[in-house]
Amino acid sequence: MSGTTDFNQFLIFVRVIQAGSLSEAARRLNLPKSTVSRKISELEERVGERLIQRTTRKLSLTEAGRVLFERVSPAMSDIEEAESAVAGMRGTPRGLLRVSAPMSSSTLGPIVAEYLVRHPDAAVEMVCSDRRVDLVEERFDVVIRAGALVDSSLVARNLGKAKSMLVVAPEYSRHHGVPKTPAELASHACVAFSGGVAPHVWPLESRGKRVEVRIRPRLTVNDMEIARDAALAGVGIACLPELFCADDVRAKRLLHLLVDWSFPEIPVHALYPTRRHLSPKVVAFVDLLAQRIQLGNN
Known part of the structure; x- marks a missing residue:
């Protein structure tokens, strides 16, 4: 077996066996029957074994087909369950949210508590440090930073200016x-x-x-x-x-x-890796930060 794996071939193979025919599998997958047949042929060519005995009345697995089905079918089920779990996370904030914030971030305490009360399926791991963390490498969902931004690849949500x-x-x-x-x-x-x-x-x-x-x-x-x-x-x-x-x-x-004198204002941002497919847990937390942190913008 060589070349790039086409997982669609395995998925269609499993669906054909579960459906009992190429036609029924094609209907369930919303694909042309010719596509289903071609994918099965490509998989057989790939593994170098006939997997399905085709007759006008029914399909039956060869020995090689049975072995492959027993190995691949649970994996396909796991993938579908994982996809369903991730899809379920799109609507409601859930799961662990990892946040990096500066030292002395006690003012964030009530905001984190409110977030957890609002979203009972969510959990927060908050790491307070003045070290400049690597958001992606260290697997943080949100980083709160004060000062000038240097990470141009990250998405920045302006939270205002600290006075x-x-x-x-x-x-x-x-x-x-x-x-x-x-x-x-x-x-x-x-x-x-x-x-x-x-x-x-x-x-x-x-x-x-x-x-x-x-x-x-x-x-x-x-x-x-x-x-x-x-x-x-x-x-x-x-x-x-x-x-x-x-x-x-x-x-x-x-x-x-010295009320007529002031220190330079420091911009504060919430940073996260991307806007694309942004998790609800991140959206909800950053939105709450923006609402609750009362920083001047002048």
């Missing part, structure tokens, strides 16, 4: 005062997030003007929750995403500093 603000605890301000200009940040204790390119340099913008301030961190950490806790405890001035500290600012647990 950050300078905050400090009232306790710190009472003892050390607060900066009135960006330059004064250099003389204050700060909490730096080490996930960036230059964690000890803070770029600030205001009305087209940009400055870079080299800070003096008392704490450098790659977890945003720890950075927030340190700021609340009065360790120093922190740069935190609005999503992490907006409630604390509203409750006056943290004070918003």
Whole structure:
């Protein structure tokens, strides 16, 4: 046996035996009888054995045909069951969804929980890491990334832009005062997030003007929750995403500093491999992300 395998030959062979005649198999497969007959002949030529004894009244298997039918028939059934299972997944989100997200993604917790409650046949494996994962190689369904995109082959769904603000605890301000200009940040204790390119340099913008301030961190950490806790405890001035500290600012647990200055906004995207035959579990999750993540777009 050589050459490229034509699985249609095997499928038609099995269907002919199950139907009991070429004509009935052709009807069930919605194919011309001549096509069915040709495929059987091609398969016999391929394996080098006669598989079916044809008479005007009935078909019967040769010894070689019986062996082939017993081996191929279960495989065809498995393929059909697999096809049915995959087709069933098109309508309802189901199965395991593998998601990669940055460290300190606690804001995604309620969204993941809502997704699982909405779709009881779905499960989520969420891996939080600031390492740039290979979506295809590592078999992730969705990757959430902040920053400039470099994977041009992936489909990107824009989730908005992440904004950050300078905050400090009232306790710190009472003892050390607060900066009135960006330059004064250099003389204050700060909490730096080490996930960036230059964690000890803070770029600030205001009305087209940009400055870079080299800070003096008392704490450098790659977890945003720890950075927030340190700021609340009065360790120093922190740069935190609005999503992490907006409630604390509203409750006056943290004070918003230098309100006329802002950090460059960071684009956030959900990435997935292709739009073609996109699984419902991916569609439902990405749609929910877009609805629930409240990121500025200005």
